[in-house]
Amino acid sequence: MKPTTIPLLGYALMGLIHQKPSSGYDLRKVFAETAMGNYSSSAGAIYPALERLEAAGLIRGTVEEMGGLRRRKLYHLSPRGLTELKKWLLLPVESDDVLRGSGELMLRFSFMERVLGASACIAFLESFRKALSGYLPELESFLAGHAKDMTLSSRLALESGIRGYQSLHDWTAYALLEYRGASPKAHSRTKTTTAGGRK
Amino acid sequence: MKPTTIPLLGYALMGLIHQKPSSGYDLRKVFAETAMGNYSSSAGAIYPALERLEAAGLIRGTVEEMGGLRRRKLYHLSPRGLTELKKWLLLPVESDDVLRGSGELMLRFSFMERVLGASACIAFLESFRKALSGYLPELESFLAGHAKDMTLSSRLALESGIRGYQSLHDWTAYALLEYRGASPKAHSRTKTTTAGGRK
DNA sequence: TCGAGCATGTAATTCGTTACATGATTGA
């Protein structure tokens, strides 16, 4: 039982297959049409990935001969696949993850409720929020220290990144409200305008 | 003279070398310490990349024997490298770029003022803003159409993406003000709270 | 003298991209 390093695309596929058993073609369409996760894409990338997952025993493919239709290989998640998926979803939120773009974190979150339920989502949001609270002041002080040596455009690019993290920070508050507040009547998505807070 | 496909890391290196002739070690430190661009990283990734750039005639490396110091290979941009860098910076802002994460766009913008001057930055910001204005309604309507079929966590993940683009949209307005407004006295970085605008 | 940091590299592996290839089926 090797460490079984699964690339991000593998988890994306497993998450989607968990939602609904799918063929390679189905999955390609999800990536192409829903602009999901932006990364990963289409063609000769996902079929090999599916083969790797199957070889690792994480998914199983069965050829469907639905009433005279074209043959399609439907994949569904194996018990081991579900275990691995859960393990990945339960990984702690490291500050490195936040730095590395948070794309993986969002992918995890998007699958989380279906696989682990609401309480895991709330715990995730809280630790995500904490990681952001720790990282934002770092960025702000880096900006404060280097702003004078930068061109305006490079400083603005940095500020854009900071704003992105602030927006993410605001979002965690909003998301926690959605999870805790029972009635989704107040569905307005107004900005909280908080964020910039020092620690 | 082949099409010379340069990967993103290559442009990042060229941009940094343009700012200041650097050794591989210097560049690694920039990536490691400034959390620049998040992507790209360190070690046996950047030395090969530098070799490729040199082989392509885009940079030139000269061994420095600074007063009994360790030998270090200083790279500086060649005229052809500068041409390629400018060409990349002047590329139009496609809506695909926005979708694919806007990381490349920000990298371009951060180098832009030093290489092309302020007017190019303004033009870039305007077309970036336009691309975002076109993309945001698409995302909003996708959300409106699919929200009912989603778990709360997957819907929130999508909303987080939308908020990110809105924040970027706000940022373009702020950045244009910084470029146009002469006195950088009003350096407050307050949120514009606009954004969600249709077209 | 000895370890930490400077500085540059190499090799194996793994993965994604691009482009091509194939065949079945449906609608015009």
Add this chain to the structure above:
DNA sequence: TCAATCATGTAACGAATTACATGCTCGA
């Protein structure tokens, strides 16, 4: 019948990650 779309693949290539290897030099 012919094009579009469904559906699955394969092969060449480029590039990143990881881990290892080397040697210099400075300060304690």
